[in-house]
Amino acid sequence: MNQTRKKKNMNLLIGTIILLFFLCLMVISFFYTPYDVSKIQVSDKLQSPSLAHWLGTDKFGRDTLSRIMKSTQTAFFVGAVVVVIGLVIGTLIGGIAGYIGGWIDDIIMRFIDAMMAFPGIILAIMIVAVFGTGIINTSLALGILTVPSIARIARSGFIQNKALDYVVAAKAVGVHPMKIVFQEILPNVYSQLLVAGSIAFAGALLAESALSYLGLGVQPPDPSLGQMLNEAQEYLTDDPWYALAPGVTLSLLILGFYMLSNGLREVLDHRLS
């Protein structure tokens, strides 16, 4: 709308920069990290940042920077799996509920309500308890948790769109209902889903770290930021660096996704008006 050029989409800009930075870090970590990520050298433990260890070392004497680099792999993996699961299942459920409506919608929505009223972290703990911890299971559990909110967004998108003239027009032309759902409506809901997806990505990182904080998230030897924070927590007062490094990284990553989502929203709103 009425924005001046200069400040336009700072969100998108900053968000993209942050995420690109971490993406680069991740790509580099596949080929190179300053130290072996899992090499334990107890004699080097709990060092403060130095030239040798830019971000210090952890209580096993492992290099924090290397571990942070490596853990971006985990972060992006978990986030991606969660978002894919959430988007695919959520869109399917929400789309069906929204397009068909009636009692099917009622039942599905009550179920979704129930899922949402259910404390997510508890459900995650339960799912992890059943299937075990580890990167895959954690991602699956969090993916399932993302389904309700995405389903809601998808549903409202489908409801909004199905009453619009272009859908009626497609019907009038004789297009099959399934095609209407997936070829006509979906592309118009996708911008909302895109935003929801990037929020879900941030949410996945948050939730993974919360699970890890409770000791139930991604497990060693896969390094994860939440798990690093969990380890570092007890050294907070003496070695704040130990906790701050992964904590700040995590916050920045999540910030990146939030800003990206807001930026996207601005772009999309902008295009609509």
Added chain:
Amino acid sequence: MVESETLLEARNLRKYFDVKGSGGRKHPNLLKAVDGVSFSVSKGETLGIVGESGCGKSTTGRMLLRLIEPTAGQILFEGRDLTQLSQREMRKQRRHIQMVFQNPLASLNPRRTVGELLEQPLKVHRMGNVSERKQRVMALLKTVGLNETAYGRYPHQFSGGQRQRIAIARALAVTPKLIVADEPVSALDVSVQAQILNLLKDLQEAYQLTYLFISHDLGVVRHISDRVAVMYLGRIVEIASTEDLYNDPKHPYTQALISTVPIPDPEYSGERVLLQGDIPSASEPPSGCPFHTRCPLAMEACKTVVPRLQESEADHFVSCHLYHKVEA
């Protein structure tokens, strides 16, 4: 007038919507959007439907394609009752009946190029192969007066009038027999409106199209229609050939309607029939004649007895007790 072949006939169409009554009463209110509408459209003619907002024009139009399922009634298209068809068969039938909507931007999927939009009906009805389809789309663009460069562009890159041309082209793509045009020019500026009206007329001539033309603008309807039906609160109150209707309106509502249209002529001094009050709500329609609450000529009988649509002169039907005395 030459008796011509009937293309479409609507018999006693009704559409009642369930609306959640206040406080969620046990029986939801029935909103009688369309309450027993019958008319027929002959091949090659244009039937105009006018009426104020909410009187059920769009609902009627959409029911003809079963985009809204009628609550009751029949729709005979070339003798076949469309209401009896399965969804599948109905989808096939839609090739013959197409629709043009009021808001051209809303009725075009914003994420499809004009090319895709125009090709879609051809694909759905399995017409031609890829190259034939593309050829046809190009021809269509030309027909409605658009440049070939429009093919790859998106609807939002066009002006309102151009968009309406695209919508018309899409409706034309499958060579339909009937086009239901629901207020196709209401959203347009006067100068563009004229362009589109002319286009519609030219197309009708060129392809022997039949139109059901819905509008609330009496001037526009007069300009384009051969016959006109006037609706009020879900019913047709008068239906006649355009000339008859405009020159000799029978129903008090039609008379009032025509007389209140502002004329762009400062010297015009026709008498105005000012109606009092508002249109009643369709969910709580008055008893008897729906118009009696505003009718300057209302009689006792009008409050209780529902008038029927009857022929008062040749091909001039009106639903009013003034013309058909109520039998006691």
Added chain:
Amino acid sequence: MTGTILEVSQLKTSFFTENGEVPAVSDVTFRLEKGEILGVVGESGCGKSVTSLSIMGLVEQPGKVVGGHIAFKGEDLTQASAKKMRQIRGNDIAMIYQDPMSALNPVHTIGAQLMECLGLHHKATRKSARRQAIECLERVGLPQAEQLMHYYPHQLSGGMCQRVMIAMAMICEPEVLIADEPTTALDVTIQAQILELMKTLNREFNTSIIFITHDLGVVAEICDRVLVMYNGRVVEQGTIHTLFKAPKHPYTKGLIQSVPDVREKKQRLYSIPGMVPSPGEIKKGCPFAPRCERALAQCYEIEPPFIKYENGDAVRCLLYEAEKKEVTTHGRIGDFTRSPQPKKVF
């Protein structure tokens, strides 16, 4: 009864968007006489609303009045302080809008909204404000005004809302009423009622009204004089008689020609080719030139001057510059009834 109450000269209002300056109104000049109804017609986007908002001092960011003067009873509103403008708004100049439903605050009662106006300008007691509000509602023909005071806008029909809007505008008995498409959203039968009401009010209170519309029929019915706007400019100005009987500007002529008539069936409507340009799109010459069938080569080069006639009429067209002196009396209508068949659109 006579005397100029509002004089707008060379008003220019622009919006400063990310795509640069959008001159929504680039040259508007007119006078409003006391007690008259001045119509403003033009197609969508030609700057009618922005003109009225400029007069009210309500153009919002990123818009700005960048030139010209608005003289209200001798005072230049473009230079007035915010406080002064607040005093004038609602009290001396009031406004009503196209969509009465959305112009009323959905969460306050009709009564509260009516009385707010009085509270702002006359330090009236609640009781007298209430009495005045009820009177005002009755004056605009609303039955059961007492109860109506407690209603919320959504409980009223469109027509009733528009009456409430009018009552609200009239409650402080302003000298100028700006009505921005007050009947466009209404049905014909309701429109007729509202037009009748406005005529009555104009007569009773001698309020000057600027009546914005794009419906030429409405103009003919209610206005004394008309401005025709195109692309942010007044292209023609005149009494309704001269304008409808002897329009000068090719645009005005085209406009009148392209309206379908309820009284008779035209074989074919005249249509102005092309489409309305967006403000600022045409940088040079007459903005109507690309659509004008009588455009001359220079029309694409020089911006035509605003030619004023002694009787108060005016036109902005190069065609009339030469004949300036001759065409002081009414010209003949029908330049176009005999003009060649319009180009086919396809």
Added chain:
Amino acid sequence: MAYIIRRLGLLILTLVFISIITFLVFQILPGDPVQTMLGPDADPIRIKTLRHQLGLDQPLYIQYGHLIEGFIRGDLGQSIRFSMPVRDLIFDRLPLTLSLAFMSLIIVIFVSIPLGVIAARRENSWGDLLLSIFTQFGMAIPSFFMGMILILLFGSVFSLFSPGSYVPWSEDFWGALGSLLLPALTIAIPQIAVSYRYVRNGVIEQGQMDYVRTARGKGASEWKTLSHHILRNSLIPVLTILGLILAEVVAGTIVVEQVFSLPGIGQLLITSVSYRDFPVVQGLVLYIAFVIVVINFLVDILYSVLDPRIRLK
């Protein structure tokens, strides 16, 4: 009235779903409550006897049946781990969690609304941009990390606060306030960002409405327009969000109670899951869900008070 009955019906359906989810998850959850409670050193005979005494050797669906039967009678059952009524356990912790949630909500409301209004008034200024980045950062910091930082700052550096030293309101009002302030802040900060966005956008959106122009057209001052016309209307959608935020807040207490070692509902819930204390988990989850659903219900009612269009429909 009918509306309320309908809502009540939906509420019950939602609760039934929730209880089924909990039940199903517990059905497949590995682990035995008695063994978990007593640990690996426990005497096998003792474990067997206790399992029998607690009725845990019956199939879970029968236990579930008993539990539901109890619920209908208004009895939430007996905790396995604490051998005391679930109701007592919950009510013991409720004051803490509720006051935590309430304080967070108050903070959210009193910070986000003024911030949102200020940002909206200065739309697209640098201040608006900074505020937007700032609040997003608040959202991006995981609550436990935020908690850690706050503890580090206020607990260790400034020694203003010591975690885990919760005193009930009844014992020491200021002490309770002090011990809940940081946790409440931790929960509130990300929600401030959410609410702020809605307030800001609401104010901007409502500011462009016709009726706002009407108000200005009447000669109303900026302040009057804002307070009288814009704010009230823009708070209506914010209210719905506040319902969601409250749900988030309630969920947020779970992690935050863990971080700050506060003996509230959240802590009870987590230990009860890990100890497989099915009656407590079922009771708590239903309780939380009930609270959330009821809150949404109240929000709807409040909604109709604020918005006459809904009231009279």
Added chain:
Amino acid sequence: GQTKKQGEAKKEITVRMMADPDYLDPHKATASLTFQMLLNVYEGLMKPTPNGGVEPAVAESDKISKDGLTYTFKLRKGIKFHDGNPVTVDDVKYSFDRLTGQSGGAPLSDLSQIIKSVKTPDQETIVISLKKAYSPFLSQLTAMNAAILEKSNDSKQNTHPIGTGPFKFVEYKPQNKLVLEKFADYWDEDLPYLNKVTFSYQPDDDAASLSVKSGNLDLSGVTANKVDEVKTNNNIIEQNNNAVFLMGFNNDKKPFNDERVRQAISYVVNKDDVIDAAFSGHGSKLGSNMSPAMGKYFNKDLVDYYQPNIKKAKALLKEAGYGNGFSMTITVSSHNKVYSEAAQVIAEELKEVGIDAKINVIEWAKWLDDVYKKKNYEATIIDFTGTISPFEMLSRYQTNDPSNMMNFSDSQFDSLMKQAMKENDDDQRASLYKQAQKVLTEKAPAVFICDYQTEWALNKQFTGFKQYPIYYLDMAHIKPAN
């Protein structure tokens, strides 16, 4: 914490409660943390002593028959329950009947498999006869295994605990606090010194150390890295826990059914590194399933039996047919970080001999189910908390023992244990236990890592902390410092 006027001796103490008691009823309770608190409330016929032995409590004296089958106890004179009622032999009999299931209910303890009968010939004598000789029987008679409860309190043992200990129960709020108060009629008239003991729930180590620092907790275990922070106001007492922290193998599963593989791994694991990483260096290395806290029963020669030696380990693996290593999973519980931390160190070290160890962290409840009960695992890391009975510490390695989670089976070990059970002479028994420990070391059913230490921080205003080889915070002896 209470802030009393300066100079006045503090008679009330706040002690950290790490976890809730499982039951207040001592016959039902099992968790060592429960008894850490409840041993102040309840007593058995015997009570533990700091050196690992037992001494008479509710009983005044005991006599054991030659064949080790009959134990005769005399009831302590004038001993009272907290409600003021005198303790009678009926109460004693009631308590044993309740434990063994004689009074109708199901048995609550495996004492039912040892005890034949409990008789009360007169008002001050209790005679217990056993089914078979069981030398550690006396140490089974403390409140941990056989608390003496009041018969008339039968239905309320769990909600209104009544015992004979130095403190009486006041109130318990789950996840909040457990409050005890001085029992004025305690049989040992000198004890206790304090008026009130509050166990305050604080599961989080960091929060606990902050509370200790701020004086909200007077007695609490603190993690090693926090010791310096709390030193100023507190005395630090280091205590061996008599726990055995180990990595156990599933001795039935390939390749761990081959003792050479187990020995090889024992040669790889560097216990010092593990102690450093998981316990910040605060632990004493172990060689077998016994801690130095057990005094004379501890075989100290075994500690350095396996020195880290990669060459030897590789040779052993090669011999066993795993020259190229193999992959394995270490399943650990999530309820404490030390397990996964130790696992990370060990996994890293195992890489050196080509063993690829994955770490699977699961919930405690799942661990108990999968690993402990179903024995569905390859290797796990866990700690066994100590008891005062050396027999019990070793018993889980007997072939048919129900708690033999490692599926260890060795006939030599079994016969040594059988002998020890019958042996009445304490020194003889000690030597048998030492031999059994040696068998365990050699056969390596597990890598015995360490007995970790607890750093107790006790507010300088108090003294009198007594160490026991079991989880027992003896509050009766704590007194104001001046």
